[in-house]
Amino acid sequence: MISAGEFRNGVTFEMEGNVFQVVEFQHVKPGKGAAFVRTKLKNVITGAVVEKTFRPTEKMPKAHIDRKSMAYSYNDGDLFYFMDNETFDMMPLGKDQLGDALKFVTENMNVTILSYKGSVFGVEPPTFVELKITETEPGFKGDTSTGATKPATLETGAQINVPLFVDQGDTIRVDTRTGEYMERV
Numbered sequence: 001m002i003s004a005g006e007f008r009n010g011v012t013f014e015m016e017g018n019v020f021q022v023v024e025f026q027h028v029k030p031g032k033g034a035a036f037v038r039t040k041l042k043n044v045i046t047g048a049v050v051e052k053t054f055r056p057t058e059k060m061p062k063a064h065i066d067r068k069s070m071a072y073s074y075n076d077g078d079l080f081y082f083m084d085n086e087t088f089d090m091m092p093l094g095k096d097q098l099g100d101a102l103k104f105v106t107e108n109m110n111v112t113i114l115s116y117k118g119s120v121f122g123v124e125p126p127t128f129v130e131l132k133i134t135e136t137e138p139g140f141k142g143d144t145s146t147g148a149t150k151p152a153t154l155e156t157g158a159q160i161n162v163p164l165f166v167d168q169g170d171t172i173r174v175d176t177r178t179g180e181y182m183e184r185v
Contacts, residue, residue: 004054
C-alpha cells in the first residue's frame with residue numbers, strides 16, 4: 001500500500017480497477033482547511049491523463065509493473081517484433097500498444113517492454129540514442145551565435161530541430177523523453 005503523501009513522479013498504483021502512474025504531484029497546504037495532494041495521473045493501459053486530488057492519508061495498493069529488456073528486430077507493416085535477449089523468443093506488438101515509442105529506435109536497439117499482469121501496455125526506448133541525420137539544409141557560416149535551429153530528418157524518419165552547424169551525415173545524441181537535440185557525437 002502507498003499513501004498519497006508518499007507520491008512521487010513515476011509511482012504506479014491501482015485505483016478503481018485501473019493502473020495509474022503519477023505524472024505530476026503537488027502537496028498543497030491551504031491557509032484554511034486540510035492539506036491535500038493535487039496530481040496528474042496517467043492510465044498506463046489506455047494512456048488517458050486525469051487530474052485528481054487526494055487526502056495525504058488515503059491509501060492505494062501499489063501496482064507492480066514488469067519491465068523486460070528486449071531488442072527491436074523489425075516490423076512487417078502492422079506488427080513490430082521484439083526479441084527476448086535471454087530466450088531469443090520473438091514477441092509481436094501492434095501499433096496501438098506502441099504509440100510514439102519507436103520514433104527514435106533503430107533495428108537491434110534494446111528497449112524496455114512494460115507489462116502489467118502479463119498484458120503489454122507500452123515500450124520505453126533508451127533515454128538517449130545516437131542517430132544519423134539523413135536530411136537537413138546546410139548551415140550558414142556566422143549564424144551559430146544566435147542559437148537558431150533548423151529542421152532535420154533522422155535515420156528513423158523522425159524530425160527534430162538541430163543547431164545550424166549540424167550537417168547531413170552527422171551523428172547526434174537525442175533525448176527520447178523530449179525529442180530534443182543534445183550534442184553532436
